[in-house]
Amino acid sequence: MKHDALASYYSELGRLQFSPGWARPEPSMWPVPKPKFKPAVWRFAAARAALDQAGEFVPVEQAERRNLIMVNPIEGNLYATTRNLVAAYQCVKAGETARTHRHTPAALRLVLEAKPGTFTVVNGARVDMLPGDVVLTPSWSWHGHVNETDQTSFWIDFLDIPFVQLSEAMFFEQYPAGGLEPIKESGPSPFRIPSAQALGEGRDAKLVEIARGIMPTIALHLMRQPAGSRLDVAKTTTNNIYAVISGRARFAAEGGLAETLGPGDVIALPCWHAHAIEAGEDATILRVSDEPLLAKLGLARAAAH
Numbered sequence: 001m002k003h004d005a006l007a008s009y010y011s012e013l014g015r016l017q018f019s020p021g022w023a024r025p026e027p028s029m030w031p032v033p034k035p036k037f038k039p040a041v042w043r044f045a046a047a048r049a050a051l052d053q054a055g056e057f058v059p060v061e062q063a064e065r066r067n068l069i070m071v072n073p074i075e076g077n078l079y080a081t082t083r084n085l086v087a088a089y090q091c092v093k094a095g096e097t098a099r100t101h102r103h104t105p106a107a108l109r110l111v112l113e114a115k116p117g118t119f120t121v122v123n124g125a126r127v128d129m130l131p132g133d134v135v136l137t138p139s140w141s142w143h144g145h146v147n148e149t150d151q152t153s154f155w156i157d158f159l160d161i162p163f164v165q166l167s168e169a170m171f172f173e174q175y176p177a178g179g180l181e182p183i184k185e186s187g188p189s190p191f192r193i194p195s196a197q198a199l200g201e202g203r204d205a206k207l208v209e210i211a212r213g214i215m216p217t218i219a220l221h222l223m224r225q226p227a228g229s230r231l232d233v234a235k236t237t238t239n240n241i242y243a244v245i246s247g248r249a250r251f252a253a254e255g256g257l258a259e260t261l262g263p264g265d266v267i268a269l270p271c272w273h274a275h276a277i278e279a280g281e282d283a284t285i286l287r288v289s290d291e292p293l294l295a296k297l298g299l300a301r302a303a304a305h
């Protein structure tokens with residue numbers, strides 16, 4: 001075909017909403033994962049200072065949105081921390097209530113700082129929030145937060161919003177009566193998992209899965225690593241986010257990133273990055289991953305050895 005004829009052929013294809021498979025700008029398949037997301041670190045001290053400032057000008061009506069999203073620093077990304085998950089630091093100030101709502105994305109929180117009197121109301125049940133607690137709000141459960149103490153409470157939110165956006169199965173609603181859902185029950189809740197209790201006594205190395213099966217998209221593992229220990233994590237399709245609960249640990253990822261994290265600090269380690277975790281002092285760590293999502297889809301794979 002002559003140049004002009006070819007040009008009009010391709011423009012006609014475009015008009016018909018076709019793209020020629022033989023002239024793609026980028027391949028649509030490749031031999032092994034080449035994640036766009038990068039290993040990246042966020043520090044609680046920086047978030048805490050910035051949230052304290054936000055508390056001065058972001059009003060209480062927006063308390064549920066007074067958070068700092070950990071945006072993975074890759075081109076074009078405005079939101080996600082890893083491919084399927086997002087993490088954010090949030091604060092609720094003394095005396096504030098974050099209104100009840102529900103959404104199809106599943107959520108959980110790791111409490112960093114909170115005095116007794118901070119709680120989430122989940123489907124009418126009071127769920128207390130103390131430092132080291134993991135508090136779950138599975139898909140479509142009502143939840144609102146209350147801080148009845150005299151100090152700001154801080155936690156890290158983790159949600160599967162990027163995946164729910166991708167799937168287009170997003171639903172969200174405010175509590176119909178407005179404000180906070182009334183509390184109908186209190187006491188122990190399956191939605192509150194104190195990390196120290198889940199790990200038990202002792203200081204031996206331990207990795208325990210918590211909340212198994214409660215959220216179909218998210219797996220939660222609590223890790224205890226004594227000072228001087230090292231854990232090697234293989235190269236798999238799982239996208240991991242780690243948050244240090246106590247102690248210090250150095251995370252070294254394939255590709256060169258190596259950072260020491262302390263309490264409240266977070267590292268994203270996207271799929272296909274083997275990594276090692278070395279505890280500089282006794283450390284407890286929460287790992288939040290999309291492992292069950294990939295497993296359900298038949299996409300959980302590891303590199304061949």
Ligand SMILES: [Fe+2]
Nearest residue numbers: 101103107143
């Ligand atoms: Fe929410």
